[in-house]
Each structure stands twice: as C-alpha cells, then as structure tokens.
Amino acid sequence: MTSNVSQPIQGTTDIVPPDIYGWQKIEDQARTILARYGFDEIRTPLIERSEVFTRSLGQATDVVQKEMYAFEDRGGRNIALRPEGTAGVMRYIAGAGPEAQDARLYYLGPMFRAERPQAGRKRQFHQLGVEVLGAPNPIADVECISLQVHLLKEWGIDNATIHINTRGLFDDQEAIKKGLKKSLEPHLQDLCKDCQRRYKVNVLRILDCKNEKCGHVVVNFLDAINDLLSDESKQYFNEVLEGLKRLDIPVVVQPKLVRGLDYYLHTVWEVMHLALGAQDAISGGGRYAIQVGSKTTEGVGFAIGLERILDVLRAGEKTNAKPTKKVDVWLASQGQDALYENLVLAYSLRVQGIRCGLDLKQKSLKAQMRNANRAGVSYVIICGEEEIVKETFLLKDMDNGTQEELNRSQLMEKLTSLQQIGD
Template sequence: MTRQTPLRAIRGMHDLLPDDSARWQQLEDRARALLERYGYTEMRTPLVEQSELFKRSIGEVTDIVEKEMYSFEDRGGDQLSLRPEGTASCVRAAIEHSLLDQPRRIWYRGPMFRRERPQRGRYRQFHQIGVEVFGLTGPDIDLEVILLTRRLWEALGLTDLRLELNSLGDSAERAAYRQQLVAYLRQHEAQLDDDSRRRLETNPLRVLDSKNPDLAEIIAQAPSLIDALGSDSRAHFEALCAGLERAGLAYEINPRLVRGLDYYNRTVFEWITDALGAQGTVCAGGRYDGLVEQLGGRATPAVGFALGLERLLELSETEPPPSIDAYLIAVGEQANAAAMPIAEQIRDALPELRLLCHCGGGSFKSQFKRADRSGAKVALVLGDDELAQQRIGIKPLRAPASDDPTNTGPAKSEQSKTEQTSVALDALADRLPDFL
C-alpha cells in the first residue's frame, strides 16, 4: 500500500500540544477566578452564526466582513459564518433568551476566526476571553472593566502594558466629525494609499487607524474627534479619566484610536505592548450602546472588551505546574494484576492527586525511566513482595516544591528526599502528601 502524504494544519491555525495546554489552562483559570470575583458569569455561544449577524453588527464595509470572514452557504441555503469576534454573538443570545431585563455582567471564552495574513500575534484561528456588561450607562462601569483588566495583568505578572483611551462620542457627534474628517482628507487625497481612498468613501474614521508610515503626518494633522464631543459625551469621558487617576492607573489619550468595528460609541480603549512587534494590542474594548437595538432588542447600554490569549501567553513567563504528581510502577505478575485497582483506591482516597499508572509492562529500570520522564514528583513502587505485605514504596524523584526546614519528620528529612520509603497501603493517603 502506497504511503499517503501526511496532512498538515490549515495555515494560520495551530494545534495546542500537551506541553502547551497546561499554560493555557493556567491563564484561563486565573481569568475565570478573577471574573467570578467581580460578579461576572460565563456564557458560551456557537462558533457558527448567521452571516447577517456580523454584517449588521460589525458593519458591511469593514475589513472583517469584506475580506476576513469565513462564510459559506450550508446545504439548506443559509448563509453562515464562523464567528470573527464574540460581542455580536453575546448580544444575539442575550436578546434571544431575554437576559436584558436587568443589568448583566457576562464573560465568554473560545476560538474566533478571521482569514488574515498570518504573522506573529495574528492567526486565522485565535482565542479570546471577553467581557460584556448590559444595562449600565455611567462611566463607573467603563472604569470597572478597565480596572478588572489591570488586575488580570497583575495576576499574570505583566508589567509592560500601557493603556490608551479615546471617546468616539454619540452617533450625531460622530456624523458631524465624519464630515470634517472627509473634507480634510479630500485635501490630501492624492497622497492617500488605495486602501485609505476606499475607506474615505465607506468608513473614513478607519483611515485614522492606517498603519502606513507614509500617512503618519497626514493623520497626525487630522481634526480630533475629541474636539467634536458634546457636553454629555465630554462629561462621560472626563469622569472616566478622573476615576482612572483616583485609582492610580496611568493612561494616554489617543485621539486616533477608533477601533475596527462600527458598533462602538463613546469610550474606546486598548492595552498595548511593544514586546510583540507590530501586533501590539493585547486587549481592546469600549462602549456599544446602540448595538442591542441594532440587532433587534430594546435600547440597552453596553460596554465590554476582548483580550487575545495567544498574545498574553507570549508575554507571560509563568511556568505551568507539573502535570503529574505520582507515577505507579508495578513489577511482578501479582503486582501487575493489582496495580490498576490499587490506583483507583488511591484516587478515591486522594481526589486531587494526579496519578499516572504505568501500562505496557517492562522492566523495573525502564518503568523508573518513564516515571522520571513523566515529570512526576514521586514514584509509587509496587512489587510482589510489597503486595504480599500490603505495603508500597514511595520514591522521591525530585525535591518537593517547598521544604519547611523546621519540619524534622521523616517525610521532610534529607534522607527521604532521595531514598525510597516503605509505607502500609492503608496509610498511603496520609503519608503521600508529605512527599509532594
């Protein structure tokens, strides 16, 4: 039989291998614990939605909808898309299941899909954790979601992130500003690149977000949206800034920060790093007070953010805990037969223990090598003689994570760190934790 050519993952989509999954779990667990402390509850939405959901929310003339969505027609003729972001799905679900009768604090996590050019920090399947808050209008909730992100950076040990803010005002203010901006850009139309000329006709605010260095001077001299804010929008933004200052959180006002989604209004923000090259935005969000109504619900104020897990993991230097605590070795016919039932008894007695039971036979020496390679802290050694005496050996494979020098008991002695200790099987649950 001819050997087939191996298949590979789709470009821009990556396998999460076992050695990496512990770091992902650690980050997700820390984020979940923090969000629960703030009173947020988790929502999970489908990966596939009607394409119309994203056209109506993100905007038909955005790069995401025009160029990047994975869209297709299913066998029933429905136009569907893999979700490119999480907010629209959360809003759709909140409307569909009547969750907007009171203020809601919701969070989500999972993969998103955009057909972008793969590069460092940017993938075609990427993962986000996001927060959405419905039913609260004031700058205090904007402040809360930003302070929440700061606390997450502290939990992850990240120190090289900076916060940028802007206000997009309300729809009328933005419409008036758009006219000013278009008039200004028309004066420099010959110097604009093709992408910016196209945006000038469809979504001129996005010209401000251009990464073309040749346009930097033109963009820097453009009218400022903050100058076009009315009294209510200005008061909202100033109250947010004052709250950040009281909380001791440094920020920078960036009048060119517009975000890439059409549904934002008033507050927008980004957390940015210089450690990841061009893809420096780690977390971004803002208010979207009109989106619920735009998607068929009653008018409901809202604010949220999303953060990219791949980028956070690149920045984080946290080491995951070992995946295995103990490795059970069995040598001898009787011991091999009894090993699996004994492993189950140990798991019953110590529910938090991560125990790997050796399978596949092999010599005592080869099993010990596998135990050491597993990363386990101890090997549990069961032979026919130990089984006959209802005992089991505990062999430390590496030093305990933290040693208390005041503890002079046998499990913490210098001798016990390297030598095998024999204990009664019925005492193992009490003795084993001392070796971990």
C-alpha cells in the same frame, strides 16, 4: 517531514502539553478575578446566522467583508463562524427577559477570522470578553478598564499601555466623517495608496495609518475633529478620564485611535504591549450600541486576545506552565499477575485521592524505574513474582533509595498518611 494530513490547517494549532498548562493557568486566574467583579459566564454558539454579525459589526467592515468564515448550510441558511464575541451575546440579550438587560457577562473561547496568519494572529484564536449591559454611565467604562488592568496584573503583565479615545455619539461620528473628508480633500495626493482608498471607504481609518506621510497630514486636523464632538460626548469622555484618574490608572489619550467595528460609540480603548511584534494590541474595548430586531442594547466591554497574553508571558518567561509532577506514586510490575495486582491497588489508591501512574508496557524493571524517575514521583511500588508469592509489595522511597516490604493494608495506611502530611 510531516505530511499535510497530520497537520492542522493553516492558522490553527493544537494546544498540547506543556503549553496547555499555561492556558489553564491564565483561564483559572481570570475566572477568579471575574467572580470578584460579579460576572457570570455565558457560552454562546460558535456558529450564528451571518446577519448577527453583518448587522452589528457593520456590513462595510473588513471583519465582515473579507475575514468572516461564512457558508450556506444544507437548509440554505447563511451561517458564519463567529469572528468576535459581542454580537452573539447581544443576540442572546435581545431575546432574553428583562432580568438579563443589566447582566454582567463574560465569555471565553475560540473566534475565527479568515486572515493571513502571522505572529500573534491565527485564524482560530481565543478571546476572553466582558460585557457590562444596561449601565449608560461613564463610571461603567471606568470599572471595565479597571477590571482589565486587574486581569493583567493577576497574570503578571506590566509594561502595558492603555490608549484611549472617544468616538462620540453616532451623530457626532457622521459629522466627523463629513468634516474630515472635507479637510482632507485638498491633501489627497499626499496620502498613501491605501489611504486614498480609505478616503472613499472609511475615512476615519486614515487617522491611524502607520505611514509617516499620512500621519503628518492628519495631525493638523485632530483639533478640528475634537471640535465636532457634541458637548454631551465631551462631557462623557471627561468623566471617564476623571474616573481613571481617581483609580490612578495611567492612560494615553490617543485622538488617532479608531476601532474597526461600527457598533462603537463614546469610549474606545486598546491595550498595547511592546513585547509583541506588529500585532501589538493585547486587548481592545469600548462602549457600543447594538440593534437586534427592534431592540437596541447598549453596553460596554472589551476582549482580550489570549494567544497574545501568552506571547507576552513567554517573552518575559513568566509562563510557569509545567506542573511539578503529574502523579504521586508509580506502580511498576513484572509479569501479568503482578500487573493485575497493581491495577487493583492503583484503583484503591486513586479512590483515596492518590495520583498513581501505572506502567502498562511490561518493559524491564529498569525501564519502568526510569519512567518513574522521569515522572518525578517520590515513591515507587514494585510488584514482581516474589511479591505475588509473599502477597506483599515493595515500597521504594525515590529520594533516599531505601525500600521496605509491606502487605496491602500496611501499604494503603502508609500512603494515605503520607498524603495527609503532604497536604
């Protein structure tokens, strides 16, 4: 079979035709929609100083602790491949002028996490992310979610469910962690092994444990958690829900929803889709506050996993990825002289905007015709020894099989006029 050296490394993949057309399509659609919402694209580096991530995502998070590709470069600097997009954007904002403080930015590109790959999870994967800065208003969260809904609609994805929750202010989160620890202490032995570990490391994670037993324990404390939220947090969340209601966007309030990164506060949400396997979140987002240097930037945003979007589309056979045809005209030739003629002709036609396929393999005419047919062209130009002598070309109509003999200028004229009709 394939040798190791010809394979991409584990968790990475080559994106090639026909799949690449599916990627281009969803990217084009996304850019169109994002422009309507007034977003500008930002392209930050794939590598950053490690601290850009450790400081903003949280030193204790799994993403930082065990999933980050981190290394020392030749100058002894600690570098990491970005595991997500928000931190890099915030690093940019912190160093940018005041005009950037209320930017609306999106990014699109690869992220890297050193996890065991499985369905819907690669080590190099692609996210489309959006950040709305300097708008400390629940309406901004709502607008963000509406954009997300709009994108899914544009891609043709329905049956997605939005789960939403509030984490409250940072002070609330501390109170909740304390309260939850206290409440769970007597029930520790009823929790699964993982949750006993989580109790020490990250109590909130116990809330969204998939284990049934843990769910039964946790459900009793959800109301108590809600009571620990400050009035300000409750008010904020209610306004988010009100805005969603006015836009008629259905959401499921999911008190168990916790997101893994430390920078979130107030609203958090996830979009799930049933067509996917165990990794069923196609998107996640929330409001955050990230400190870089002495400056704290607040914003709201989300990231969409593009591989997972394409998985959903494939499950519904909605990719429509294949272009109908790559070229308009195929140029077949017999002999080196004729190939030269075709080379020159193809250049002129391409300058005129006509997509040309040029047969370079010098195979039999039959084989060249077969290639032309496969390429799906409507016309083939044939140049052989006879045509060289007569200084003509044969133009064959592939739909009805007829062909006519034309000189160069007649041919150019005919094809450019056909192209205009085609447009």
